[in-house]
Amino acid sequence: MASSVFFTHSHCYSSKPSSLVFRLHRQVGLGPTSLGFSSSHVAPVAVMATDSSFKVIDGKSVAKQIRDEITAEVSRMRESIGVIPGLAVILVGDRKDSATYVRNKKKACESVGINSLEANLPENSTEEEVLNYIAGYNDDPSVHGILVQLPLPSHMNEQNILNAVRIEKDVDGFHPLNIGRLAMRGREPLFVPCTPKGCIELLHRYNVSIKGKRAVVIGRSNIVGMPAALLLQREDATVSIVHSRTSNPEEIIRQADIIIAAVGQANMVRGSWIKPGAVIIDVGINPVEDPNSPRGYKLVGDVCYEEAIRIASAVTPVPGGVGPMTIAMLLQNTLISAKRVHNFE
Numbered sequence: 001m002a003s004s005v006f007f008t009h010s011h012c013y014s015s016k017p018s019s020l021v022f023r024l025h026r027q028v029g030l031g032p033t034s035l036g037f038s039s040s041h042v043a044p045v046a047v048m049a050t051d052s053s054f055k056v057i058d059g060k061s062v063a064k065q066i067r068d069e070i071t072a073e074v075s076r077m078r079e080s081i082g083v084i085p086g087l088a089v090i091l092v093g094d095r096k097d098s099a100t101y102v103r104n105k106k107k108a109c110e111s112v113g114i115n116s117l118e119a120n121l122p123e124n125s126t127e128e129e130v131l132n133y134i135a136g137y138n139d140d141p142s143v144h145g146i147l148v149q150l151p152l153p154s155h156m157n158e159q160n161i162l163n164a165v166r167i168e169k170d171v172d173g174f175h176p177l178n179i180g181r182l183a184m185r186g187r188e189p190l191f192v193p194c195t196p197k198g199c200i201e202l203l204h205r206y207n208v209s210i211k212g213k214r215a216v217v218i219g220r221s222n223i224v225g226m227p228a229a230l231l232l233q234r235e236d237a238t239v240s241i242v243h244s245r246t247s248n249p250e251e252i253i254r255q256a257d258i259i260i261a262a263v264g265q266a267n268m269v270r271g272s273w274i275k276p277g278a279v280i281i282d283v284g285i286n287p288v289e290d291p292n293s294p295r296g297y298k299l300v301g302d303v304c305y306e307e308a309i310r311i312a313s314a315v316t317p318v319p320g321g322v323g324p325m326t327i328a329m330l331l332q333n334t335l336i337s338a339k340r341v342h343n344f345e
């Protein structure tokens, strides 16, 4: 994390007009059970209260429950047909945060019995070298999923690289064909991007109904905001996307029953922007100065948690909310891929 951080205040500041705060920080960057979503028979980890009592949506424990489910499925597959799912991870460059995420993905694979392969390429690698690795993994039958850790060094064309991953192994769900299918009624992507998939999975497992609800997604990145909005509308929510050019974002956000915040701006969403009883999924992972922490910083979300817990009915914490779900969904997508290739139900 620390290599790429910028710091802001650790409290939910209020001196700037909110629309200005939003403009100053322009953002970077479902459906059916066949895609791996929980269906109604899955026992929820916790049930949302129908009264106004507040719930913390515990992504860490939901992710652990999902990893346990995957462990059981991986061993059933290995014992029945002798196949072990395999994930190949390509890391280019020396960003500390990316190296940590890749290490955690490898550890997570190990913990559920999925094989993992890793290609570590130096910062000054060429696009062609990355494409060669992808081509090798595309042709390797022991590899069921391929992931290129983002962001890539700035001299590389991200689209060229993501387009080269075979759609059948695109466990990140970033290939334009997978994203395009997500946007089309009646078409199913082979994979749904992990972070937005994790957001929806949290709503399902906490029995938050989506159908007919007003949802607002804050941020329109290709890897979170846009797919999250598409997933919500596939589940029959009425969806608005709030972005850096939206005027009066507060007014729109205040109408939402469900808020997915994915803008990368610490504490941007204030308590006064939240409709009483709304459910909040906070995707932001923002470092803010914290002299009391040994690292000198702590992580906070895009939503001011201390204010949100007083008004929302449920909120994901940061850390321990959406983050752990991202890796759980990656494991799930890798398992889905292996099952699909080997016709294993």
Ligand SMILES: Nc1nc2c(c(=O)[nH]1)N[C@@H](CN(C=O)c1ccc(C(=O)N[C@@H](CCC(=O)O)C(=O)O)cc1)CN2
Pocket (backbone or CB within 6 Å): 001, 101, 147, 148, 149, 150, 151, 172, 194, 195, 285, 299, 318, 319, 320, 321, 322, 323, 324, 325, 326, 327
């Ligand atoms: N190819 C991809 N690149 C990136 C993705 C992705 O899904 N695919 N997402 C992010 C990074 N990411 C996974 O790669 C990721 C981010 C955060 C977490 C997480 O568990 N966060 C913890 C806090 C971690 C900490 O203490 O530093 C949490 O929120 O609890 C997991 C995965 C960008 N790149």
